[in-house]
Amino acid sequence: MTEIPEHLRKRAEAAKAKAQGEAAPSAGDAAPAAAASGDDKIPSHLLDRGTAAADQPAPSAGSAGGGLAAPAGSSGPDGHNQRLLTVVKSGSIQDTKATPQDKVHVWPHLLLAEFLAALAVTLFTLLFSIFVNAPLLExxxxxxxxxxxxxxxxxxxxxxxxxxxxxxxxxxxxxxxxxxxxxxxxxxxxxxxxxxxxxxxxxxxxxxxxxxxxxxxxxxxxxxxxxxxxxxxxxxxxxxxx
Amino acid sequence: MADDKKPAGQALQEQLGQLTEQVQGSQAWSSIFRPGSIFRKGYNDSPRNRSYVIMNSVLYHLHPVKVKRHAVKVSYTLCLGGLSFFLFILLTVTGIFLMFFYRPTAAQAWDDIQTLQTAVGFGLLVRNMHRWAAHLMVLSVFLHMARVFYHGAYKPPREFNWVIGVMLLQFTLLLSFTGYLLPWDQLALWAVTVGTNMMGFTPVFGEQVRFVLLGGVEIGTDTLLRWYTLHVLMLPFVVVIFMAIHFWRVRKDGGISGPL
CATH class of the missing domain: 1.10.287 (Helix Hairpins)
Structure with missing residues (x-):
């Protein structure tokens, strides 16, 4: 077993501790939010962050891409500035076609037929050419x-x-x-x-x-x-x- | 004497037997005559190897590994598209042979054909094959088009492939027509005269088209060179490109059209 590098292990532990600490206070908010929109599976803390971002005044009226280059002050928890744009349910974009099709291998089923057809045409052309000459007038x-x-x-x-x-x-x-x-x-x-x-x-x-x-x-x-x-x-x- | 002969014969037989064993035991023999030896690791029939036959061959790779069961029915396609392609290959091979013996000038063309037919080994046969295969290809492309239409195979998503196919039909006719002039005999000259006169009736730029195609106002040695270049190089080049798109689209559009 390779050992996990020290800095990675520390980061993971810190993240775990943080997650545990956050879970407790947000639990109260999550319950009503989930109740409000029946099958909504969006974690409440993501929703919170979204509303928080929306509430904040835009950094500058002119810049449409302001959200991408958000100043450090407007960054979310932990210094990250990702923002939830939309949640796409899997069913709507992953159109899986599970209907099986009756298929056969090209070799030998198709190649054999093609080979025989090519052979037949070659033979026909060859025999025809042996017995019938192409015209060459004066x-x-x-x-x-x-x-x-x-x-x-x-x-x-x-x-x-x-x-x-x-x-x-x-x-x-x-x-x-x-x-x-x-x-x-x-x-x-x-x-x-x-x-x-x-x-x-x-x-x-x-x-x-x-x-x-x-x-x-x-x-x-x-x-x-x-x-x-x-x-x-x-x-x-x-x-x-x- | 008889006693002497018998052991000598036996010795010879033994030697022969040894030689046979040596040859058949050699690596060269067993790699040539081993069943499936054209495949590096032998061939035994399994679904996996059936797939490899297609996947490991640049030529067969035109095909997918598997096709719909009905697509291999000969009664559905009559092999017409594939045979058109095969005839194109046959025409390319025989055409290259003919190119070795042919000079596209009015002074030499007819003599070259005459010499090809009388003095070149298989010359007459290969020229015959080239001619008959060309007529056969016009016919098979035409029949392929009819087959595709009657099966409604031009309907979405294959509309554009139909357009490419009609182009290919026209290129086939042009290929055949440009080849028609090359023997430079009475048949060629007057068939092409009739054909190009018809072209002159195209409105607006008819005369110009005719002039460009003939390389002058009348058929002559310039026409011969022009049509030769069109016939052996330019039109095949264009046709190969269109065929590549045609075949690629067949696969991209989900193989050949389904059962009716």
């Missing part, structure tokens, strides 16, 4: 415009729109609005429910949106031939490169 030539000229497949919906509307509308307004609505979806859809039966409108709207682009992309990809005219691929062949 060298780019500014003087030979292929007919039809098509954008990459994911932009063929836009190109399809260009055949129907003014470029401003097809290239900017419609995709712009579509994109803004898509980004803003969580801020516009205020329905808190995630159940499909409660979100019939949102689901139908999104389905129409997705179908709109999918159908346009399909038409642009497979049903447009020379001059970007409408064709049937089974009659005129395929004008589509990935």
């Amino acid at each position: 060298l780019a030539d500014f003087n030979k415009t292929p007919n039809p000229s098509k954008a990459p497949w994911y932009f063929l919906g836009l190109q399809e729109l260009l055949t129907m509307f003014h470029p401003m509308v097809a290239g900017v307004t419609i995709p712009g609005i579509g994109l803004i609505v898509l980004v803003m979806a969580p801020y516009m859809d205020k329905n808190p429910s995630k159940r499909p039966e409660d979100r019939k409108f949102a689901i139908s709207l999104m389905t129409v949106h997705l179908m709109f682009w999918s159908v346009l992309v399909m038409i642009g990809s497979f049903f447009r031939g020379p001059g970007f005219n409408f064709i049937f691929p089974w009659n005129s062949g395929l004008f589509f490169e990935l």
Whole structure:
């Protein structure tokens, strides 16, 4: 056992003696105070100090932080100048969520699934790449415009729109609005429910949106031939490169 | 002769047996072939070790140690988000390979691809993989978005992650589109011509945007360098940042969205 240093032991003894001495006189005050406010558990001597501080005239009218740098004269018992500002009951700020959740370990339950999925995709890409070559047409030539000229497949919906509307509308307004609505979806859809039966409108709207682009992309990809005219691929062949 | 042969064979067998014992008893052998040897202190299956697998790995640490039971259901996510990320990695790896053999100038680009396909070992295969994985990634990101929408997973507290996700979809399209020009063949040139003509219709600054992207009024060797830099450096850089925020928010928002 290590010995308690002399000065610390002395301080502790002095504090203990002081506490015992204080307990006796304040006992009389504590009883009525406790009775007045049923579940109040604030020790009465703290309350006393609070009222005492409030009664004292402010050190200087201008200084808002005067309480922090209180002069020695206005310090509380024992030279301390802490002051009780408020008592916060534990329940109000410590919001404990004790409801247990059904959880599983990521290893092996999730990592195994991820690994297998990654493996499957790698295998698929590898096999597909062995059997199907990426297109490499002849060298780019500014003087030979292929007919039809098509954008990459994911932009063929836009190109399809260009055949129907003014470029401003097809290239900017419609995709712009579509994109803004898509980004803003969580801020516009205020329905808190995630159940499909409660979100019939949102689901139908999104389905129409997705179908709109999918159908346009399909038409642009497979049903447009020379001059970007409408064709049937089974009659005129395929004008589509990935 | 037969008598001589038998002991010689036996001696050889004994020697072989000794050698096997020595090798298998050696520290190198047992540290390589010990089950779970990739973990410094071995691996046996316990809840504690299952946690350590995640906690002690910088890569797996993307995941929490535990997730909600329904979150591991493949039928819920179809792995689409994870696969998009995986395809991004696959594209990075194959893309780095392609960078070794490619110069982004109008005079050399097409020839480099041609050479890559005909004279470089696995060149054709890796280029094919890069191309197909890119199309697959556009598809998987798109499907991931649809999946998230139909599950209502964009609702609070995940609204902002949805915004990040839509950004990522656009960056994916841009990545794919900038890569489209690089082979410098007829397909690339005219697809990009059509695509950038559409960009020119943007009001107010459409022409400027087009000029900046093309590095001139027409597609040329400057465009190729510009799109190459965008494709291999700038867009991946931005995408990685957005992905980091995306994944971080998935965890901060309490994992993937709950069962319906």
